[in-house]
Amino acid sequence: MASGVKPRVKAPKSASAGEVVTLKTLISHKMETGLRKDGDGNVIPRSIINRFTCELNGNMVVDVTMEPAISVNPYFEFKAKVDATGEFKFTWYDDDGSVYEAASPVTVG
Amino acid sequence: MKITRRDAVAMGIGATAMAVLPMRAMAAIDELVNDFTGGADIGTGDISLDAPEIAENGNTVPIGVSAPGAEEVILFAPGNPTPPVATFKFGPAAGEQAASTRIRLAKTQDVLAIARMADGSFIQTTATVKVTIGGCGG
Numbered sequence: 001m002a003s004g005v006k007p008r009v010k011a012p013k014s015a016s017a018g019e020v021v022t023l024k025t026l027i028s029h030k031m032e033t034g035l036r037k038d039g040d041g042n043v044i045p046r047s048i049i050n051r052f053t054c055e056l057n058g059n060m061v062v063d064v065t066m067e068p069a070i071s072v073n074p075y076f077e078f079k080a081k082v083d084a085t086g087e088f089k090f091t092w093y094d095d096d097g098s099v100y101e102a103a104s105p106v107t108v109g
Numbered sequence: 110m111k112i113t114r115r116d117a118v119a120m121g122i123g124a125t126a127m128a129v130l131p132m133r134a135m136a137a138i139d140e141l142v143n144d145f146t147g148g149a150d151i152g153t154g155d156i157s158l159d160a161p162e163i164a165e166n167g168n169t170v171p172i173g174v175s176a177p178g179a180e181e182v183i184l185f186a187p188g189n190p191t192p193p194v195a196t197f198k199f200g201p202a203a204g205e206q207a208a209s210t211r212i213r214l215a216k217t218q219d220v221l222a223i224a225r226m227a228d229g230s231f232i233q234t235t236a237t238v239k240v241t242i243g244g245c246g247g
Contacts, residue, residue, distance in 0.1 A: 020204030033213070035190055060200025062208060069186050069194040071169040071211040078197075079204030 005029050009090055011104040015082040023054065023061075024077045027092050027100060033068035049074055049100075051093040056106070057086035084108055138187045138221075145183050145196075145223060146231045154232035156182070156224045159209070167214045167240040175207035176224035176232070182206070188218030214240045 010024040027049065034046025048068055054061040061080040080088070085108045092100040112120075142151075159173035174197070176182050184194040199206045206224075214220070219235040226232065 022204075033191075055200070056202040059202035060198070061202040061204075062200065063198040064208070064210075065196040065198075067193040067195060068191055069189055069213045071213055074210065076208060076210050077173075078208040080202050081204040083202070 005092075005094070005098070005100055007090065007092060007100050007102040009088070009102050009104055011088050012082075012106060013104075014107045014109060017108050018081065018083060020079050020081050021106075022077065022079055023088065024075070025052070025054070025090055025102075026073060026075045027052075028073050029092075029094075031068065031070060031072045031074065035068070047095050049092045049094050052076060053091045054078070054080070055089050056080055056082065057084060061088075082106055082108060138185060138192050141185060141192055142221075142223065145225070149229075149231055151223060151231040151233045153234070154224075154226070154230075156222060156232050156234045158220060158222050158234050158236040160220055160236040160238050162237070163239045163241065164214060165241055167216070167242050169211045170214050170238060170240070171209065171211050172220065172236075173207065173209035174222045175205065176222070176226075177206055178226055179206045179224035180227055181225045182208075183223050184212070185221040185223075186212065186214055186218060187221060189213070189215045194220075214238055216240050 005028060007027040012021045015021050029049050032044055032047040036044045038044050046068060050066050052064045062078050088104045088106060090102045156176040164170040174182050174184060181198045183196045185192045186194050194212050197208050217239045219237050221235050223231055223233040
């Protein structure tokens with residue numbers, strides 16, 4: 001598990017039915033590109049978050065495949081359509097096999 | 110004229126380098142694009158890239174892409190050592206087929222976005238971003 005990885009999401013707690021809301025997600029991660037060399041001249045191996053998904057009540061909002069060109073501490077902003085009360089689930093997949101998750105409930109009313 | 114072995118090797122390497130270098134960069138991005146489109150024609154349409162004209166720090170360049178009606182959008186930075194940047198798939202719960210993120214750009218280049226529309230067609234757009242300090246660790 002990469003150390004110090006912390007996900008943070010900004011999602012509304014409530015919305016009206018069918019409303020389009022903005023979601024912002026951030027996860028602290030070094031996103032080692034595999035192109036840097038250490039002091040001895042050895043290549044530091046790639047170690048990045050390679051995938052991020054967001055779903056709402058089991059429906060996919062966005063599924064992002066990420067490459068080393070994504071900056072450190074990957075940030076994504078996107079919109080979701082809230083049809084029913086439920087929960088946003090955010091998942092990040094690390095090259096090393098770790099999976100980081102966050103969830104945010106949303107109420108339609 | 111006698112060409113020494115050393116000359117021949119130097120000429121050979123020189124010639125190959127000349128031919129291969131620019132071609133390799135072009136070929137690499139063409140191949141990546143083909144992998145995504147399956148060789149289909151790419152047109153223009155309702156797809157836009159929101160990127161700064163000048164990125165002060167190549168390590169974190171804010172970029173947004175929007176393609177209403179797209180199912181999948183792929184982003185390339187052809188001037189980077191590894192051009193693929195991200196692929197966004199939009200699902201039924203997406204509010205808009207748009208997303209913003211921050212990317213690394215090694216040098217001034219035309220960022221490329223290609224969208225696969227729901228009807229299977231492809232459209233693309235590019236945005237020139239001038240980079241003052243490269244962001245790929247080099």
